[in-house]
Amino acid sequence: MGEVIGTNNRILEIDLSSRKFSVSEVHPKDRDMYLGGKGMGLKLLYDRMEAGTDPLGPDNMIAFCMGVLMGTGAPCSGRFEAVTKSPLTGIMVSASCGGPFGMAFKTAGWDAMVIKGKASSPVYLVIDSKGVQFKPATGVWGKDTEAAEKALLKDGTGAVVIGPAGENLVRFANIRSGHRFLGRGGMGAVLGSKNLKGIVAKGGEFKIVPANKKKFQKSNKRFFKYINANAITAGSYRNFGTNANVNLSNAAGILPVHNFSGGSHGEAHKISGEVMANRFNTKYDTCKPCAIMCGHKGTVNGKDRHIPEYETIGLMGSNLDVFDPVVITEWNELCSAYGMDTISAGGTLAWAMEATEKGLIKTGLKFGQVKGVAEMIRDIAYRKGIGNDLAEGSRAASRKFGGEDFAIHVKGMEMAAYDPRGCVGHGLSYAVANRGACHLSTSLFTLESYFGMASPYATRGKHTMVKFMENTYAAMNSLHICHFTAFAVFLEPPLIKLSPTPLLWLLTQNLTPLALNLMDVSLWPEMWHSTVGKPYIPYISMLRFLKTGERIHVLERWMNTREGISKKDDTLPRRLLTEGRRCDQEEHVVPIEKMLGKYYKARGYDENGIPKKRTLKRLGIEIK
Amino acid sequence: MNTNKYPEIKPGSKFIKKVYCFIMLLIVGRAIEAAAKTDKVVKKEVEGLPNDLCFYLGVMPSGPYMVVGKTKEGGMKYLGWNLVGKKINLRMNIRNIEAAIQVFTFQESTATAFAHDRFVVEGDLPTATAIVRILDIVEVYLLPKIITKLAVQRYPKWSEMSPFRKWTGRFIIYGRALGYGLVKDIITNIL
């Protein structure tokens, strides 16, 4: 077995139209500036793709980029990232996945892969260290994700596949690997448009070792210690999965109810992680390797089922006024089989229910009514009847049928299950997030609504927090390491851990920059430096790491502005800006305008939200 | 939905503007009475009016008003601001208080106001136009030329109204309009 020290920098470039592939190298400078994962993927597409490409056309490219830490044994590092232009939003999208494909691909000796063109007939790819084989997918085309993956795994140890939704170009179709998904933004449709059913990697040909083993082990130990000490990573998420958030969100009034009309519900506990863990006798079922172990499976009505994540529970449960965990689990399973993003599917279904209620469309769907939903999910996946329009996502459907005021999306991407009227800073984060209403560009709601470290309704300082978290998360997505490690890394260093929460509240609220400087995120840069074998300079390396995050975030923004994104798109759904909720004693809406200007200033964008030349130059982004 | 966020609105009153119009109407009403006795042109116009004429000029929808009637002797009589109990056969309404202010502050001449549909006339139209002519002459008497020019359709030439006639008429009309009769009118109207 070969050995890769740090990274092996090999990129596989595949052209499906000509069924040829080539190999290129990651430039060392790019490696420094964009790390790996998301940053690398964006850079690859920035260099290769023109603005204005049709997301479902052959010119669109999709890049799969492995994390730098993947395979080194770092905790929660078994993740890879895919980047492409989203058919749902029309702008760049990146998604992260913890499935087995990543490890198989990386241990096949590759760091990244860029796919372009369109195969003349359905194919799947088999990848080993020598290159690519193009195999006809006639036997698997049309199969659901589980069956297709099973079939593909005959050729390797890890695969990514699309389901019928991806084949039918459902704009929020996703890509499956194991039981984890490249969820958002319709990546499945991009593969579908290229006639590519899946990719399977042989794997096991190389072993990944960090360049500086000693330092790596030291950091790794600290990392494990933090993760095992944190109440979220070692407590609620490990025991109950991410749907431990249900009770927290319900109490904080940020759980979406009735298509984001309300923020909490009396029956919400029924779908909480705690109840489901007991009721379904759940066991771990996670990414590999993982130290948090948030993924769970259980026995639901005698069948083995994956326990839905919080977002699925929020969007397909409370947001549809459905509080039956069995039903939600089945819908989750259906979406997985068809290969559809549950957040966007849930958001679109909620829109459809409200539009039906208001007489804009006829679907037979109704809030709180289970009947018809499973059929509608199938209709969306196969684009039948009104499902054909819903498959375009809530933005396109609302533009066709009306009801834009209650289509809960930003830039076309349906909102995740945190209502920003109960956490306005997170509202700003939704509005400016690069890929749309994304909960993963920051997780400010945790500070605002869960931990009480910032005021949920104050606007002061929120732009600074959002900027800091975006930078950190962009860098994390490029390492690539699990987002949930942020709980441990942010909160476990002694300075934060020992400070009383009210003091932290005062600091974040009034002296935000100081408070953010107290956050010690040195663990991540330490791991990166020890893996690639570069000297780590305390503090300075951490600042450079954050600047890298900033570079990646701004590059993505710059690519989006070339597609027409500007201030007009950095907004929230009308409902969140204008309608108060009954669950609040005082009605709150998100004062987005108050924060947006300050955020742009902090980011170095002009008043229209376009990165200034000066900013791009400072970050070393070449203007094209 | 919380409908209390959009409460019913009861609009207020424009008291000062109403008082101003009230005073103007009072003076004009009294002046018509005086002019009918003084000026021969007005006298002639009045002769042509129907004998049982009783008209009012007012502001919609709630006043103030000026009621003027033709007397048995062939003159005009200011009958106060109360409409109750009067047999009115010609109603001249100005559409709203703002339009009335436009007219009474001479930003808009009576003729333009008619053209702008600011007057709503119910009754015999020729009579109404005769009354507008009377009003024009009364304004010539009451107001200095510079203002009157704004208010009337055509300012009378020298040949039609010599300065001598104008000035004597002006003194007499002011004397009659604001004299003892005014106090009497006010008292009778209040009582």
Next chain:
Amino acid sequence: MHIPDYYEFFNHLKIMSGKRVLESIPSELASYDAYKPLVIADKSITESGLVKKFITAFADTGMTLGGIYDEVRDYAGISLALNAEVIFRERGCDSIIALGSGPVVDVAKALNVLVSENSGTLQPYMDGAPIGKHLKPLIYVYACCSMGLEATGYLSIDNRVMKSDFLFPDVIMIDPRLAPGCCPPCAAESAVIALDHALGAGAGPEPSPMLDAYIHAALRFLAENMKKGVKKPGDKAASMALANASAMAAVAFYNSKPGMVHLLAVELARITGTSAGRFMRVLLPYRMAYMLSKKMKIRDELYLALAGFDAYSSTPEGERTRKGIEAVLDLLNTTKKALPQTMKELNVPRHQLKNAAEAASAASGKFFTAADCLSLLEHAWEGKAY
């Protein structure tokens, strides 16, 4: 003058324009036997305090305003109309006043259908059921700008369009206190829409004399006031003229077939979420150039309306068409600083052009072919002259 063999012209609208016109609302309402209006207003109007001027217009009238529902912003949705219906019924209102532009009037019209027809939903009407009776009195108070369809029988709610003669507002009030625009882009957009509607109505096969009268007046107003109105949206005289032009162009538009530019702009707006006026600005010159290149008939009267009688009569007959088009382009150029001038600036993805062209062609009942529509869009996208 040529009299067509047959023509129809419908205008239900009473236009009231000028000083202190707001104060006539109560008497107008009273003439419809209505005494308790519900006001649908734009949020920006209540926020800027303009609504106070509006309320004082009702002083001393004894009328009560059933409420001011000011939740309308830049989108007309059925939810707003349904909410307004609750207030309307709870307060026992009998008429509607729309205070604002586009979406406000659309919500008001939708509300009017809901409360007059007692249907509880608009679905049957969206599916094609006709509105069969006179609706409640609806007064439209022009404020800030126009989206082009207010003073017509079109109702565009939730991105769907209905057309009925009964949907006309009864009265439009244009008052210099409310007419001035808020910003140059806003004023420019409403002027461009008016221009497009007037030109589109004039390009029909056989315009009627009534239509000509409206188009001519609208174009004259635009020719004389567009430059000033766009540069200084606060200018009262110019904004009043533009408001009048908008109203007249809208009536003309209602009485003719929608033009290609209008249809394409509406479809592009639906796809991209950018307002239609901006697309009209970009597409109009290409449409004119296309018509010129295909030797389609562009009437001399266009030049007469835009340049005035002197210039018209001193130009040889053969050149009037070309000069007329030049005058249109000059007018459009007055929006240079206010509106995007090219498709590039509007950031339309190229692959969406085909969808827009097909939808526009379908909306015209195949009067314009999809190929023609696409060719126009592609020329505009590439900035290529005909």
